[in-house]
Amino acid sequence: MVSTKKVGILGATGTVGQRFILLLANHPYFTIHALGASSRSAGKTYKTATKWKQSQPIPSHVEQLVVKPCVSSEFKECDVVFSGLDADVAGDIEMEFLKADLVVFSNAKNYRRDPVVPLMVPTVNAQHYDIIPHQRQHYGLKKGFMITNANCSTTGLVVPLKALQDAFGPMSHIVVHTQQAISGAGYPGVPSLDILDNVVPYISGEEEKMEYEVGKILGGLSKDQQGFDLLKETVVSATCTRVPVLDGHLESVSVKFVNGPPPSMDAVYDVLERYSSEADALQCPLAPQSPIIITKEADRPQPRLDRELHRGQAVSVGRVRPCPVLDIKFTLLVHNTLLGAAGSSVLNAEIAVAKGLI
Amino acid sequence: MVSTKKVGILGATGTVGQRFILLLANHPYFTIHALGASSRSAGKTYKTATKWKQSQPIPSHVEQLVVKPCVSSEFKECDVVFSGLDADVAGDIEMEFLKADLVVFSNAKNYRRDPVVPLMVPTVNAQHYDIIPHQRQHYGLKKGFMITNANCSTTGLVVPLKALQDAFGPMSHIVVHTQQAISGAGYPGVPSLDILDNVVPYISGEEEKMEYEVGKILGGLSKDQQGFDLLKETVVSATCTRVPVLDGHLESVSVKFVNGPPPSMDAVYDVLERYSSEADALQCPLAPQSPIIITKEADRPQPRLDRELHRGQAVSVGRVRPCPVLDIKFTLLVHNTLLGAAGSSVLNAEIAVAKGLI
Amino acid sequence: MVSTKKVGILGATGTVGQRFILLLANHPYFTIHALGASSRSAGKTYKTATKWKQSQPIPSHVEQLVVKPCVSSEFKECDVVFSGLDADVAGDIEMEFLKADLVVFSNAKNYRRDPVVPLMVPTVNAQHYDIIPHQRQHYGLKKGFMITNANCSTTGLVVPLKALQDAFGPMSHIVVHTQQAISGAGYPGVPSLDILDNVVPYISGEEEKMEYEVGKILGGLSKDQQGFDLLKETVVSATCTRVPVLDGHLESVSVKFVNGPPPSMDAVYDVLERYSSEADALQCPLAPQSPIIITKEADRPQPRLDRELHRGQAVSVGRVRPCPVLDIKFTLLVHNTLLGAAGSSVLNAEIAVAKGLI
Amino acid sequence: MVSTKKVGILGATGTVGQRFILLLANHPYFTIHALGASSRSAGKTYKTATKWKQSQPIPSHVEQLVVKPCVSSEFKECDVVFSGLDADVAGDIEMEFLKADLVVFSNAKNYRRDPVVPLMVPTVNAQHYDIIPHQRQHYGLKKGFMITNANCSTTGLVVPLKALQDAFGPMSHIVVHTQQAISGAGYPGVPSLDILDNVVPYISGEEEKMEYEVGKILGGLSKDQQGFDLLKETVVSATCTRVPVLDGHLESVSVKFVNGPPPSMDAVYDVLERYSSEADALQCPLAPQSPIIITKEADRPQPRLDRELHRGQAVSVGRVRPCPVLDIKFTLLVHNTLLGAAGSSVLNAEIAVAKGLI
Structure with missing residues (x-):
């Protein structure tokens, strides 16, 4: 105590x-x-x-x-x-x-x-x-x-990426597309005339943040613990859009690993499901039961149905499947003002x- | 006449x-x-x-x-x-x-x-x-x-791809992410409880259609004009989602060409803007003034603002920029029940x- | 226990x-x-x-x-x-x-x-x-x-009406206009094409239900406790509409009392705020802390902000003001699938x- | 010309x-x-x-x-x-x-x-x-x-009221409830966080405007044509709300006439349908074919389906029926930035x- x-x-x-x-x-x-x-x-x-x-x-x-x-x-x-x-x-x-x-x-x-x-x-x-x-x-x-x-979008992305990196080694390419909630823009934020019956395919500065931040978070500390070793081998391409959703950023992700052959989908699900974090080991009050929730229904995760799970502190991941261009692809959801902020x-x-x- | x-x-x-x-x-x-x-x-x-x-x-x-x-x-x-x-x-x-x-x-x-x-x-x-x-x-x-x-989503995609293929040669990889309007599902179609304050990251059968259809449309006829030569060198990875928009599918596209180096963004804009089609040459009544409309504002095209342009028969393209993973990326909009159907x-x-x- | x-x-x-x-x-x-x-x-x-x-x-x-x-x-x-x-x-x-x-x-x-x-x-x-x-x-x-x-709409209406009737005697006329959430129609219920960027000014059978039910609920039992004495002196005019809201019915109500002069707005607020019910006296687990929540801000109650208060078991009432045509008017909100069902x-x-x- | x-x-x-x-x-x-x-x-x-x-x-x-x-x-x-x-x-x-x-x-x-x-x-x-x-x-x-x-809301209201007043004489009481589109608040106007999955039951100053303006518009000029005779016998009670609709204000109206007995619903429909205005007689280019469009389906008029009729210059009226409290009630729709502005x-x-x- x-x-x-x-x-x-x-x-x-x-x-x-x-x-x-x-x-x-x-x-x-x-x-x-x-x-x-x-x-x-x-x-x-x-x-x-x-x-x-x-x-x-x-x-x-x-x-x-x-x-x-x-x-x-x-x-x-x-x-x-x-x-x-x-x-x-x-x-x-x-x-x-x-x-x-x-x-x-x-x-x-x-x-x-x-x-x-x-x-x-x-x-x-x-x-x-x-x-x-x-x-x-x-x-x-x-x-x-x-x-x-x-x-907020980077936050959702790096949780499953960390699990994958730990299990399958470094990633060479990541393509991510976000559909971000309006609460991410604060209040008054997005005018209703801009977003009702609409999608805005641009959020100023957001793509650059995502493309940079993944490399610092998933990189390690330098040996002397005086700096950060940013990932060099991982390239990220991000596209960020705003959708008429109150809370919860949805992201579609494709990943290619440095080393082949690509893992099976079962192996990916298994790795994501078993992922745990230090926050949990330390029994922190706001730690999610597990950092990643697997949704197995074909049409999940969805913002309205899944954003509040584990008090908004977990990332929901579903639709894991092979990517014809990179190795695997999947969909994730993060509560943008809870875990995302x-x-x-x-x-x-x-x-x-x-x-x-x- | x-x-x-x-x-x-x-x-x-x-x-x-x-x-x-x-x-x-x-x-x-x-x-x-x-x-x-x-x-x-x-x-x-x-x-x-x-x-x-x-x-x-x-x-x-x-x-x-x-x-x-x-x-x-x-x-x-x-x-x-x-x-x-x-x-x-x-x-x-x-x-x-x-x-x-x-x-x-x-x-x-x-x-x-x-x-x-x-x-x-x-x-x-x-x-x-x-x-x-x-x-x-x-x-x-x-x-x-x-x-x-x-x-409907394939339709929007192949218009700019055709222009690019004509100008820069065959494409090896295409990653496309769609945000599709509810009218695409017909009536009664999508229940409102599923889509208000929500995005559904799955449309049954849609990704498979896109991944196949591009190859038939952009391929040629066989020499004897008795069959179709599907594109072999082009691999497509599609992710399709449903958003609370009445009409207009928005698509985020990344493309890699077989032959390097990748074209400049100016060259891409130029090629898209100058693209014309046989329908126009034949002076068809419903042919758009030009098959592709370029939107230069950073946050366009948008479904509500751009879907009715050229009576819904053109594809709007914007946000052309380099893709860190493939060669170039851009955003397009197609009216799903007009040009798309x-x-x-x-x-x-x-x-x-x-x-x-x- | x-x-x-x-x-x-x-x-x-x-x-x-x-x-x-x-x-x-x-x-x-x-x-x-x-x-x-x-x-x-x-x-x-x-x-x-x-x-x-x-x-x-x-x-x-x-x-x-x-x-x-x-x-x-x-x-x-x-x-x-x-x-x-x-x-x-x-x-x-x-x-x-x-x-x-x-x-x-x-x-x-x-x-x-x-x-x-x-x-x-x-x-x-x-x-x-x-x-x-x-x-x-x-x-x-x-x-x-x-x-x-x-x-569900009647339920929201009768809670403040009961408080008013107890305090100020019988009501002669009630005009009520509802804006009802889509969850009230069940699943699949309202097609999204009918309600996105729209309001539907009709719900089959709903107005008749409201106009009848008020009289049975606010009436008493017969002396021999073998039947119900429906209110005779109270006439209700209801207009029911469907709006793009997930949960929570909003109702605008005008009331005229049989006996004049009409109460002051302070007296009305006081009566609503002090109203309590037998469910509370019996310490029922799901009884709201108080059956009526007073919202004093000019623009409340609102479905998204107020529907979950007291676990959806209370009715929020605000905007109490004189009605130029009847005596008083006010706005109420009821959670249609919780207290309302x-x-x-x-x-x-x-x-x-x-x-x-x- | x-x-x-x-x-x-x-x-x-x-x-x-x-x-x-x-x-x-x-x-x-x-x-x-x-x-x-x-x-x-x-x-x-x-x-x-x-x-x-x-x-x-x-x-x-x-x-x-x-x-x-x-x-x-x-x-x-x-x-x-x-x-x-x-x-x-x-x-x-x-x-x-x-x-x-x-x-x-x-x-x-x-x-x-x-x-x-x-x-x-x-x-x-x-x-x-x-x-x-x-x-x-x-x-x-x-x-x-x-x-x-x-x-904008007054504009929609007075068109059918004028037709009724001309045919059935002065009105003593009007109760009107509006559901107003976001475009009425201009740009940036209503923040999306306030209106998505929500209704706001208040628009500053709007009810007072409606309650006053009806009397000036439906009143006549003084005999010397140097002033306006505001209606004295007509009392209006207005409740104004904001809904997640882009364009088109929907209004629910109850009316009581000074002189009884109240007209039949057929007579009301007939009067509304036959109403014409000087603008039409003068062959003005933007005059609607008829100032009032009758919608006979039970669930009409609706903003999304009816607001553009007659280029947004007519008022659609439907659901004419007896009002248990006043004489008659009906629903109307006006395009708030076209005829309404x-x-x-x-x-x-x-x-x-x-x-x-x-």
């Missing part, structure tokens, strides 16, 4: 911030202590500052918390700070918090490519925590550190607690 | 049949003469037999036509018969019509793989009409023949009239 | 049946003992017989239950039978179960107008249970009886257990 | 402005001469300044027009100015144009209640043009004048041309 940690949430009024609040409202490790948002919201109660868009109500003890500005001096009592800030402000604010020796879990893209900051999917590469001693040294910190989440941060933090880093 | 031909429509009460009626109601070559549907509808007026789901009203002179059973004796005065019948009944009925020496344009899958029946997309392979003398001989016909449409049949028939085959 | 009762579910593979299974899978009073469905499903395991459309998975102990035909001999060990059967078969089957001395909770319309069968909304008229002795006598039963649910039946059964009737 | 008038369009980049452009691009009376928008757009070509959201492309001769700021000096060559400006800027700009002696057709609410400005629905109250001499005198104008459109303005202008006012 761990004693309770005080947490702060930056960007608390946004869609990711709202998910943080629901995930942390009754958490065995964490207590919501401080909420931060833009100067427009600071000074108001949370209830008046936010446009709440969740189907569960605001937890009653959070409604009356007064929102603070996003400066570290207001959060210095916090053992952990979760950030759901947008990229246009996250860069400066998160760095100011880090330099104040705070522990920061970021959902923004700004530090994902930083050479000493892990890009972490909790059920994939928790071992990247081993760089934290070097990160602290690099920034002159005693207890603070920073962990970034991956992009706030849920990853919270589980990453639970792992850090279990490892004694917080 | 051509004199007016009498046409019959089979499956007239279905979604494809309704499109046929709108396309043919004021056609310069054709006059609607007879409507056929199942025994449940036969004997009723069209207005009472159909559940009309189009946003234009039933043409007034069609409302009171009495629906006939689908037997050739009822259609023997027709110069052309368009069939929107479902595959489960199309096999027997269409063959009975053909053997009665009628001209049949089919939307069903049943005869697409027949060795003497063309699988024709009007802006792609109208030259396959050259097999008709042999087809007539094979079936012992004087004036009848049969042409099949391609699957009824519109192809009517344009195929117009070409046949222009060629003197009807 | 009550001992566990064995329950059967008829129409177990349908949408209402699926909700019954989720509500009863871990219920403190009830254990799922037998599942019944059509002869097409009988003999199969539940998992293979059903097209499961819920976002929670099938409870594992239910998956392998073998579906039975809907005959009472297969359910004679059941203490309670919940029926989600469609009206076209419910008439005969439910009567056969009742005559076999079983306890039947029906969701169909067939016996709602029966002079000895209660039409019961659990948070409104549980006192109608007082007719059960007479009903048993009428049908010659020892322990069996039948209770019917109201139509399966949830009412289960709560009705909990009340029966608490009253010692089962 | 009339000679061509030069027209200007204010708010040309918005949703209503885009509809103006499509309606005026090939108009027999009018030529698009100048486009006005906010300072952010002024100086750019129309193509770069606008986010075009229509399913027809921008007319080619409009693409390269340079957008001007909304000041009258830039529009002094225009014979007519159509304004699609938002209410927050329309007040000052439209008055500045009027005082510069220009002819202004406004879609904003700002001058709808002005005592000398008509609130005009072209197929209802074109006789209100008789106040123009007084309006010109009031503002000291020679050729300029101002006409306002009604709110830009289409009314253009038809109003056509009438002015026919009357010699322009």
Whole structure:
């Protein structure tokens, strides 16, 4: 049993911030202590500052918390700070918090490519925590550190890829096509006139993120544990689209392995089904029962039916079949604001607690 | 100027049949003469037999036509018969019509793989009409023949592929991902509980159709004009999904050419933009101004905004860019019940009239 | 504490049946003992017989239950039978179960107008249970009886009306307009081509049901407790429409009271907020914390945001304001497959257990 | 035959402005001469300044027009100015144009209640043009004048009400419930997270507009033709909601007449069907064939199927039936950006041309 940690949430009024609040409202490790948002919201109660868009109500003890500005001096009592800030402000604010020796879990893209900051999917590469001693040294910190989440679509993709890589060796080519939910664009986000009876075949910057991030997450730490060895042999081609779905990103994936012959479909199913992660071994509260759920019906996974399984912390995988062009292909589903955003941060933090880093 | 031909429509009460009626109601070559549907509808007026789901009203002179059973004796005065019948009944009925020496344009899958029946997309392979003398001989016909449409998703795909193949030579690999409209499943078709706030990552039989049909359409006729030379060097990997869109299939395509180096993006855009087809040269009424429309905005083509362009007879292509895994990738949009179904049949028939085959 | 009762579910593979299974899978009073469905499903395991459309998975102990035909001999060990059967078969089957001395909770319309069968909304008229002795006598039963649910839209309407009637006396006129979710039509139910980018301003038979049912539910029992005194002074005008919403019926209501002057809006809010029901007093497990939730924001209640509150067993009411034509008007939301269907039946059964009737 | 008038369009980049452009691009009376928008757009070509959201492309001769700021000096060559400006800027700009002696057709609410400005629905109250001499005198104008459109939902409502009032005398009570399309809120307008799988039971200010505007439109001019006699005997109660529909407002209406007994349903249908308007008599190009279309199927009118009929300039009416509370009830559909906005303005202008006012 761990004693309770005080947490702060930056960007608390946004869609990711709202998910943080629901995930942390009754958490065995964490207590919501401080909420931060833009100067427009600071000074108001949370209830008046936010446009709440969740189907569960605001937890009653959070409604009356007064929102603070996003400066570290207001959060210095916090053992952990979760950030759901947008990229246009996250860069400066998160760095100011880090330099104040705070522990920061970021959902923004700004530090994902930083050479000493892990890009972490909790059920994939928790071992990247081993760089934290070097990160602290690099920034002159005693207890603070920073962990970034991956992009929501990348997050869903790397979970089965990690299982496949562990079992069948390195992959040479990956073609991935996403159908992403509107909640991924925040609020107000996607105008309804753009998405009703429509699909938008483009999300700015998304394909580049996916094509880069896979290589950092699935790569290892350097031998001296002071840097990341990005995958060199794996090339990713991503196409990202927006569909009229509330939550849940669906992805169609084709994979080619470096070494042949390609595995049988039964072997692939078996490997995916048996995959487990350190988060589970550490008995983290938000760890999914298993990181990958296999859906065997021909028309699954589907966003509306499968996104809430295992509290949105697992990735559903189905339709595993041979790919005539690469080796195998399959369909996956990830809940974009749970495992794909706030849920990853919270589980990453639970792992850090279990490892004694917080 | 051509004199007016009498046409019959089979499956007239279905979604494809309704499109046929709108396309043919004021056609310069054709006059609607007879409507056929199942025994449940036969004997009723069209207005009472159909559940009309189009946003234009039933043409007034069609409302009171009495629906006939689908037997050739009822259609023997027709110069052309368009069939929107479902595959489960199309096999027997269409063959009975053909053997009665009628001209049949089919939307069903049943005869697409027949060795003497063309699988024709009007802006792609109208030259396959050259097999008709042999087809007539094979079936012992004087004036009848049969042409099949391609699957709606295949139809959209082969238009730009044909342009690319003509310009840059044979393709070795194609990876295609579709997001298909609900009208493709007919009426009642997709239950709303399955598709609202959802995507269904599977359409029965669709991927197999696409993977086969490309090779027949883009292949040539044998030298003796008695058969089809299917493409051997081109492998297709298709993934087909259903999205909450009324009309318009969106497809994400990656292509690798047999011969390197890959063309520049400018060269690709240029080739697509300049592509023209025989249907245009023959001044067919329903031929699109150009078979391919280039959309240059980053987030286009989109189903709701682009599906009606050129009366739904062109394919919109955008987002042409290098593919890290294959050579190039792009996005296309095809109107699935116009060019992708009824519109192809009517344009195929117009070409046949222009060629003197009807 | 009550001992566990064995329950059967008829129409177990349908949408209402699926909700019954989720509500009863871990219920403190009830254990799922037998599942019944059509002869097409009988003999199969539940998992293979059903097209499961819920976002929670099938409870594992239910998956392998073998579906039975809907005959009472297969359910004679059941203490309670919940029926989600469609009206076209419910008439005969439910009567056969009742005559076999079983306890039947029906969701169909067939016996709602029966002079000895209660039409019961659990948070409104549980006192109608007082007719059960007479009903048993009428049908010659020892322990069996039948209770019917109201139509889903009626159910939402009568909860606030009951609160208003109790406080301000009888109502003379009610105008109600519904916007009903697609799940109310079952599966496959509403074709997506009918409802995407659309509203259907008609639901067969629905307006008649609402206009009748209000009078039976809000009326009392006759003095001898052998019949129902339908409201005579209250006239209802209903307009029912179908909207592209998955779950949750929204209703706009105008009310005129027999006696003036009309109450103030504050008085109305106060009465709605303080309303409580016998189900709560009896501490039934599925009773909502309060039968009515007041939403004070100008744009609430909304289906997506409010339907799950209090596990879908409460009615949300907002926008209370004067009506220029009648006296007051307001907006309400009811979860159509929870309180509006399966949830009412289960709560009705909990009340029966608490009253010692089962 | 009339000679061509030069027209200007204010708010040309918005949703209503885009509809103006499509309606005026090939108009027999009018030529698009100048486009006005906010300072952010002024100086750019129309193509770069606008986010075009229509399913027809921008007319080619409009693409390269340079957008001007909304000041009258830039529009002094225009014979007519159509304004699609938002209410927050329309007040000052439209008055500045009027005082510069220009002819202004406004879609904003700002001058709808002005005592000398008509609130005009072209197929209802074109006789209100008789106040123009007084309006010109009031503002000291020679050729300029101002006409306002009604709110989109009011527009749909008053067309059948006018027919009923003409035939059956004054109405005492009207209860109306709207289900309004998202295009009514402009672009970006309604966030998709607010409306997918949802209905919003509130539109700010909309109910008040409807309850007021009916009385001005259906009232007459004062005897001296210097003011409007608002209806005194008619009370309107409106409830307005937003639904996930692209175009087309659906309204459920109940009406009580001052004089009894209520007309038969056949009489109502007959009156609605035979209703005609001055716009038709004047042979205006955009006048609908008939102002009211009767839909006789039980489940019509529907937005997706009926909104485009008569080019969106008619109102579809169906489901006429007795109302248990008032006298009769029915359902109507109006295209909110055609007859409900830009289409009314253009038809109003056509009438002015026919009357010699322009």
